[in-house]
Amino acid sequence: MRERRTADSSSSAADPSEGMGTLRLKREIGLISAVSLIAGTMIGSGIFMSPEWVLYHMGSPAGSLIIWAACGLLVMFGALSYAELGTIIKESGGDYIYILRNFGSLPAFLFAYTSIIVVRPASVAGVSLSFAEYAVAPFYQGCSTPQVVIKCTAASCILFLTIVNCLNVRLATAIMNIFTAAKLLVLLVIVIGGVVLLINGHTQSFQDTFQNTTARIGPIGVAFYQGLWSYDGWNNLNFVTEELRKPEVNLPRAVMIAIPLVTCLYLLVNVSYFAALTPAELLSSGAVAISWGNKVLGNWVWVISLSVALSSFGSANGTFFSGGRVCYIASREGHMPDILSMAHVRCLTPSPALIFTSAMALIMIIPGNFSSLVNFFSFTAWLFYGTTIAGLLYLKIKKPELPRSYKVPIIIPIIVLIASVYLVLAPIIDQPQIESLYVILFILSGIIVYFPLVHYKRHPQFLQRVTLHLQLLLEVAPTAKNTN
Numbered sequence: 001m002r003e004r005r006t007a008d009s010s011s012s013a014a015d016p017s018e019g020m021g022t023l024r025l026k027r028e029i030g031l032i033s034a035v036s037l038i039a040g041t042m043i044g045s046g047i048f049m050s051p052e053w054v055l056y057h058m059g060s061p062a063g064s065l066i067i068w069a070a071c072g073l074l075v076m077f078g079a080l081s082y083a084e085l086g087t088i089i090k091e092s093g094g095d096y097i098y099i100l101r102n103f104g105s106l107p108a109f110l111f112a113y114t115s116i117i118v119v120r121p122a123s124v125a126g127v128s129l130s131f132a133e134y135a136v137a138p139f140y141q142g143c144s145t146p147q148v149v150i151k152c153t154a155a156s157c158i159l160f161l162t163i164v165n166c167l168n169v170r171l172a173t174a175i176m177n178i179f180t181a182a183k184l185l186v187l188l189v190i191v192i193g194g195v196v197l198l199i200n201g202h203t204q205s206f207q208d209t210f211q212n213t214t215a216r217i218g219p220i221g222v223a224f225y226q227g228l229w230s231y232d233g234w235n236n237l238n239f240v241t242e243e244l245r246k247p248e249v250n251l252p253r254a255v256m257i258a259i260p261l262v263t264c265l266y267l268l269v270n271v272s273y274f275a276a277l278t279p280a281e282l283l284s285s286g287a288v289a290i291s292w293g294n295k296v297l298g299n300w301v302w303v304i305s306l307s308v309a310l311s312s313f314g315s316a317n318g319t320f321f322s323g324g325r326v327c328y329i330a331s332r333e334g335h336m337p338d339i340l341s342m343a344h345v346r347c348l349t350p351s352p353a354l355i356f357t358s359a360m361a362l363i364m365i366i367p368g369n370f371s372s373l374v375n376f377f378s379f380t381a382w383l384f385y386g387t388t389i390a391g392l393l394y395l396k397i398k399k400p401e402l403p404r405s406y407k408v409p410i411i412i413p414i415i416v417l418i419a420s421v422y423l424v425l426a427p428i429i430d431q432p433q434i435e436s437l438y439v440i441l442f443i444l445s446g447i448i449v450y451f452p453l454v455h456y457k458r459h460p461q462f463l464q465r466v467t468l469h470l471q472l473l474l475e476v477a478p479t480a481k482n483t484n
Contacts, residue, residue: 002061023137024482026169026348029244033173034237034254038079040180040231043187044315045130048289048308050230051270053284057223061205061274063213067220068270071167071227072263074419075234078385079259080237081413083252085392090247091481093329094239094322095388097155100333102391106450111384112330113446119381120323123232128154129365131312134305151365152397157313158365161320162358166344166351169243172321179314185263186307190289193296194272203272210251217422218430224423225379230266233315233387239322239329239454242482248405249301326352332479335454342476353475379424380439386420389413419431 029037055064082094091097100108132153136145158272165172187232214220237254241247273288285291289308293301328350333342345349392413395402428436452458470479 006445016357017469023345023477023479025243025343025350025391025479027243027245027482028169029173029240031245031250031254034244034250036173036176036180036253037236037240037321038234039101039256039262040176040183040314041236042231042258042315043116043180043183043265043311043321044127044231044232045134045308045312046230047187048304048311049227049287051288052272052282052285054223055279056343057214057219058108059212059214059219060210061279062209064223065267065270067227068225068266069263071231072225072259072266074416075223075228075231076255076259077412078265078389078416079234079255080252080408081389081392081416082235083109083255083407084404084406085388085395086238086241087248087406088250088395088402089234090241091329092238092242092325093333093384094235094326095384096326096330098238098388099384100207100393102394103387105335105454106447107387108333109330109335109450109454110446112326112335112442113449114380114384114443115323115346116327116336116357118442120319120326120363121357123319124158124323124361125154125364127312127316127319128157128361130423131157131309131316134312138302139307139379140237140468154365155362157316158320158358158361161317162319162354165321166345166349169349172317175317176314176321179310179317183267183307183314184261186303186311189290189303190272192277193266193292194268196294197272197275202275205278216430220246221426221430225427228423228469231262232381233322234316236318236322239325245364252406277405313424320354320361324350324354324357328355332481337463337467338478339470339474339476341478342471342474343479345475345477349478352365352470352474355474379427379436380443381424382420384418384435386424389417389420393417468483 037352046264051064053059054067058067071153082098085098089098089101096112098106099111129150132150133145134148136153140146140149164175234255238253241251244250273282273292277285277288281291282288287308290301291302293304297303327336327340329341330336331338331353338468340353341350343349344354360363394411396413397409
């Protein structure tokens, strides 16, 4: 770990006049790839699984649809707010870099510590396991799939994505574009199937549609969490701002295309589910999309299983692509070992950070079940989202003179901040659990790591020698910021 580099020091360190070329990550992401990164990461296995749990907590089809619409509106407001931040602070790193620039080193380190060690690797591992379950299911029809097969398939998925993302950014984004197009096509099939059912009079789920709707804040908050899981990835583009072409234009434009598109599709897909299944059938379904396929597609239900696997794979690619950048930027700012801030000298990809994220994700696969860990850490996401949005409000009020190519009305970040506070506090107040305390203690344990290793820079002497050996082995070199 080292002192944070400024833009000037980074540039001078790689000044061509001093005999060195400036090594930067290329701006390879255009508008189509930007939309694919957002939409492709959002559309994972969630829309095929979460509707059951949103309905369970809300109690009625109408309440469920309201939650899905509200989740879409909330992430749209959040993404628009992040788009303004991305045009003010034109650096990669998303929440991490925004918290660092607005609130200082310690809060940013706590975010990086939580995200890099647990949240991002667990997300990659979880989505990879979802891919593995659906990918191998056709080979084990009529019996349960051995856990070792699922875990080995998930590990293979992670290793494949590591190789792809380390080799070439264009290859990774091309895979994202292809899989996003495939996912949109599958969702359209479900939507069209629902339209046909509605035309044929399958409207029983929409009679007394508000009956049994809950009004308790706790279940509504949990329903929001279940819905928002399917929208996760809405802020991924902010993690790769330095690799985005014309970020001042393409960042807000990609948000305005991708999120309304996904929200409309999610609402129409849920309507299709309710057209094919009664609320009771939907609640008893282990996988809503498969139950829908059995009723509507018959012998072609395997198309849905394949689609869930492909959706999970595409989402894992997007999560991995952006997650590695958090590690890379945190290292560049002195919050992680030096080697993680370097890029491959020929491929120009942050391969050490990607390899580290891959290793952590592979470790997450080993336990039998870590889903509860991910669930308990999910409220921390909105804790950090709220902190990031508070930073935008600070910049709007205290530094309105800062140049920005895009602005949102101040009421939008205020709404997102209020929603963030609600989503953090409502489940804890309604049903407090000791695990939430453990999560908070884990985040605060980052302070114990921060002061000796980052603030006072007390790190082992052998670390520099290890860094040099790894640098030679991986063929990587320090990079400069690409904010021009």
